[in-house]
Amino acid sequence: MELEVDIITTPKGFHCNLCNTDVPNKPSLDEHVKGRKHKTLTDVRATRKAQEERSVFVSGFEKDVSQTQLTEYFQRFGDVANVIIDKDKGVYAIVQFSEIEGQLTALSQLVHEINGRRLRVKPREKKGFKLINKKKTDFENLQEVLERLRPVLVQAETVNEQMQCVVERIQLSENKRKARELLVQLIQEVFTEFFPDSQILSFGSSVNTFGIHSCDLDLFLDLDNTKTFQARAKCPTELVAEASSDDGRSEDSILSDIDLSTASPAELLELVAAILKKCVPGVNKVQVVASARLPVVKFHYHQLDLQGDISINNRLAVRNTRFLQLCSGLDARLRPLVYTIRYWARQKQLAGNVGGAGPLLNNYALTLLVIFFLQNSDPPVLPTVDQLKDMACEEEECVIEGWDCTFPSQAIAVPPSKNEQDLCVLLAAFFSFYATFDFAGNVISLREGRALPITSFLSQAREETQEEEEDAMEEEQPRQPHNQTPKLGPLNLLDPFELSHNVAGNLSERSQHNFQRECQEAEKYCRSLQYLRKSTKGKPWGLVRLFTPHSDGPNRKKQDGSADKEMSVSIPFKLALLPEGLRNQLQQAGDGFRPLWFQRVCVAVVQVFQNVLKCSPGSSTESVLSGDPCHADVAPGSCDSMEATSEELNTSNDSGVAGQGSPRSGTAPAGSKRPLSSESSDASSPPQEKKPRLGSGPKPGAPCWTWTQTHAVWAGRRKVRRELIKETVDSRPEGSSTALETQVTDHIVEKEPQVKVPLVFTVQARLVGGTQSTKVLLKIHPPSEGKELLRDFFHFLEIFLPKMVDTLMEKSM
Numbered sequence: 001m002e003l004e005v006d007i008i009t010t011p012k013g014f015h016c017n018l019c020n021t022d023v024p025n026k027p028s029l030d031e032h033v034k035g036r037k038h039k040t041l042t043d044v045r046a047t048r049k050a051q052e053e054r055s056v057f058v059s060g061f062e063k064d065v066s067q068t069q070l071t072e073y074f075q076r077f078g079d080v081a082n083v084i085i086d087k088d089k090g091v092y093a094i095v096q097f098s099e100i101e102g103q104l105t106a107l108s109q110l111v112h113e114i115n116g117r118r119l120r121v122k123p124r125e126k127k128g129f130k131l132i133n134k135k136k137t138d139f140e141n142l143q144e145v146l147e148r149l150r151p152v153l154v155q156a157e158t159v160n161e162q163m164q165c166v167v168e169r170i171q172l173s174e175n176k177r178k179a180r181e182l183l184v185q186l187i188q189e190v191f192t193e194f195f196p197d198s199q200i201l202s203f204g205s206s207v208n209t210f211g212i213h214s215c216d217l218d219l220f221l222d223l224d225n226t227k228t229f230q231a232r233a234k235c236p237t238e239l240v241a242e243a244s245s246d247d248g249r250s251e252d253s254i255l256s257d258i259d260l261s262t263a264s265p266a267e268l269l270e271l272v273a274a275i276l277k278k279c280v281p282g283v284n285k286v287q288v289v290a291s292a293r294l295p296v297v298k299f300h301y302h303q304l305d306l307q308g309d310i311s312i313n314n315r316l317a318v319r320n321t322r323f324l325q326l327c328s329g330l331d332a333r334l335r336p337l338v339y340t341i342r343y344w345a346r347q348k349q350l351a352g353n354v355g356g357a358g359p360l361l362n363n364y365a366l367t368l369l370v371i372f373f374l375q376n377s378d379p380p381v382l383p384t385v386d387q388l389k390d391m392a393c394e395e396e397e398c399v400i401e402g403w404d405c406t407f408p409s410q411a412i413a414v415p416p417s418k419n420e421q422d423l424c425v426l427l428a429a430f431f432s433f434y435a436t437f438d439f440a441g442n443v444i445s446l447r448e449g450r451a452l453p454i455t456s457f458l459s460q461a462r463e464e465t466q467e468e469e470e471d472a473m474e475e476e477q478p479r480q481p482h483n484q485t486p487k488l489g490p491l492n493l494l495d496p497f498e499l500s501h502n503v504a505g506n507l508s509e510r511s512q513h514n515f516q517r518e519c520q521e522a523e524k525y526c527r528s529l530q531y532l533r534k535s536t537k538g539k540p541w542g543l544v545r546l547f548t549p550h551s552d553g554p555n556r557k558k559q560d561g562s563a564d565k566e567m568s569v570s571i572p573f574k575l576a577l578l579p580e581g582l583r584n585q586l587q588q589a590g591d592g593f594r595p596l597w598f599q600r601v602c603v604a605v606v607q608v609f610q611n612v613l614k615c616s617p618g619s620s621t622e623s624v625l626s627g628d629p630c631h632a633d634v635a636p637g638s639c640d641s642m643e644a645t646s647e648e649l650n651t652s653n654d655s656g657v658a659g660q661g662s663p664r665s666g667t668a669p670a671g672s673k674r675p676l677s678s679e680s681s682d683a684s685s686p687p688q689e690k691k692p693r694l695g696s697g698p699k700p701g702a703p704c705w706t707w708t709q710t711h712a713v714w715a716g717r718r719k720v721r722r723e724l725i726k727e728t729v730d731s732r733p734e735g736s737s738t739a740l741e742t743q744v745t746d747h748i749v750e751k752e753p754q755v756k757v758p759l760v761f762t763v764q765a766r767l768v769g770g771t772q773s774t775k776v777l778l779k780i781h782p783p784s785e786g787k788e789l790l791r792d793f794f795h796f797l798e799i800f801l802p803k804m805v806d807t808l809m810e811k812s813m
């Protein structure tokens with residue numbers, strides 16, 4: 001009968017209203033109605049209809065009435081299967097009884113009351129079942145939500161209100177959360193058939209209190225209590241028929257006997273995939289992703305248009321999800337901050353890796369960055385993980401894979417924060433905190449709630465490793481996973497529990513740089529009235545402007561200050577690239593690692609200019625400038641935020657720094673006043689006659705060299721390199737081979753004519769770090785003539801110099 005209702009005849013054949021599909025003829029129609037899609041939709045419709053018939057529509061209760069209260073109240077009329085509160089559209093709920101009798105009894109009672117308020121209870125409206133055909137991607141859905149959010153934010157009165165609004169609008173709704181729970185129950189039921197006593201646990205954003213409406217569903221299949229795999233278990237019969245029709249095979253042919261105790265993770269995942277595919281209705285697009293850090297089975301759940309993952313070895317993630325839940329419970333400001341920062345990061349393209357790992361920050365890492373900031377606010381909003389551990393009681397002790405994951409199970413065990421700053425202030429403070437954070441020089445530890453200087457962190461890790469190795473040797477035990485140091489990179493954010501894991505280990509240098517730059521821009525914006533004050537004319541203000549995506553393009557580059565103004569080359573600190581010997585030396589230097597590293601970079605810089613690019617030291621006026629590498633001095637005390645003294649530098653001079661090219665190997669004593677600090681008297685005079693004008697002028701005390709270049713050694717290098725590579729076996733990319741790059745320069749110098757006026761320029765090195773990312777900034781001061789030429793050279797140096805310095809440093813021990 002239903003078929004007649006669903007199918008209509010059209011000039012081109014038939015149309016199925018249920019599936020919104022056209023079919024050309026009767027045989028195809030028969031096939032369609034027997035097919036999986038049509039059958040599933042028919043089943044879903046039947047289920048919905050039955051649910052509708054057993055449900056009542058309830059309104060009139062107060063906003064704070066909970067799902068549990070409603071369940072308890074309606075339970076008196078019959079067993080309540082489900083209560084769904086729709087908070088988006090107002091205050092109403094659907095109460096679904098297990099049997100139709102429950103609905104009838106509830107409707108027969110004339111007066112209903114909760115907390116003294118009269119309720120309206122009526123039969124649930126019966127809606128026609130319709131397939132919404134146009135599927136939107138998660139991203140489209142979110143963009144739509146965001147578009148709708150804009151006018152609401154403009155109308156809000158304060159930034160605090162705006163932030164609360166963001167949460168309300170984009171959080172995972174109660175409805176959707178409930179629907180996910182039902183799906184988890186369904187999957188659990190099916191898996192219990194095959195894996196007795198197994199448990200399906202949700203983790204990640206569906207349950208960590210930071211979920212948005214389109215977030216994925218992360219599941220962990222806990223097989224710890226499962227001894228055997230019931231290969232002969234059956235899928236529910238009606239599903240078997242459906243599943244078999246998919247490819248004509250029965251589940252028995254797919255699920256063969258496997259010994260769980262010896263099965264490899266890959267085999268288990270294949271098994272999980274087969275069960276999902278064959279036995280869970282509505283699941284499609286099942287795929288094993290074995291290559292991920294934690295291998296998973298990905299799937300899609302059709303009815304909810306939901307992307308899901310099942311992993312079998314992810315107990316730590318379940319625990320860190322619990323930790324995030326706890327943090328949310330500790331302070332109500334965390335959720336609005338996290339949602340706002342996630343939204344901001346998404347708009348600025350700083351976060352949101354498609355499919356997990358990638359060069360951007362993921363949502364988990366972003367959330368940890370917010371928590372770390374709150375641990376460091378004054379007074380702290382959140383306690384450190386170590387402090388939380390101390391607040392836990394004995395029963396809450398928890399060790400997973402050897403990592404201590406102990407924290408209280410209830411927020412009530414933790415004293416509330418004394419910090420009273422509002423959301424508006426905290427958001428601005430988040431940006432200023434990370435705008436100047438030294439990412440390269442520190443490891444972020446939520447465990448200790450502080451930034452650990454990278455070198456002390458490494459020496460501590462080394463000591464611990466040694467101790468553990470000794471213990472393991474004594475006890476003849478295999479090595480623990482703790483012995484690994486995390487993969488260090490441009491942003492080192494330690495997992496709060498798995499301390500050998502850098503949660504941002506995949507982040508590229510560019511992403512880290514962009515993150516910090518966006519924090520700097522946001523910080524500036526947050527100081528303006530446009531952030532703080534509502535526009536009376538209905539113009540974008542507060543979060544609206546903060547969330548405006550970049551119109552990306554050439555203007556963006558100018559914001560760096562590099563396009564028009566000073567010429568500055570940046571050489572970031574990259575510990576992971578340094579040779580072991582140097583790493584050890586830096587570790588020994590502890591907090592004073594920066595001046596030592598600075599010195600080594602300076603040596604390498606000199607080598608690049610002098611040996612690789614064949615610049616000659618000084619100029620014909622070198623007596624005026626002490627820029628000759630042999631006369632330059634290093635005065636680290638003048639560097640930004642450095643605590644090192646010249647003595648420290650002297651003591652570290654035994655590391656091979658002295659010698660030709662060392663900026664401090666000349667006659668000038670460290671820290672002595674430099675003649676370079678004076679300005680030239682006439683900018684138009686050629687370098688041969690007057691000393692070059694130094695723009696804003698180098699800082700006194702910073703090492704500085706003058707170089708002369710007579711050839712355009714930057715022009716046509718790629719071509720020359722290509723030709724040379726043909727003749728040699730050295731085919732490494734630009735900047736990765738000293739010998740090859742030197743040959744390229746020699747070739748240019750030999751074959752190409754000299755430039756009209758030799759370029760005489762100065763390079764001033766400055767160490768930054770401590771309150772900013774550790775790096776060396778090389779400021780290039782143009783000569784009075786040939787500025788254009790120098791700009792060409794500079795653009796080449798911007799890329800070439802950091803690479804070449806890395807190469808030389810790698811080989812430096």
Ligand code: ATP
Nearest residue numbers: 204205206215216218317320321362363364495503
């Ligand atoms: P969303 O899915 O909305 O992007 P999420 O928090 O669920 O956010 P996923 O990438 O799906 O993020 O990861 C699920 C969970 O796995 C996280 O909540 C966290 O518990 C854990 N997790 C994710 N990435 C890492 C990581 N790099 N290190 C440790 N645990 C991680």
Ligand code: MG
Nearest residue numbers: 204205216218
């Ligand atoms: Mg997730």
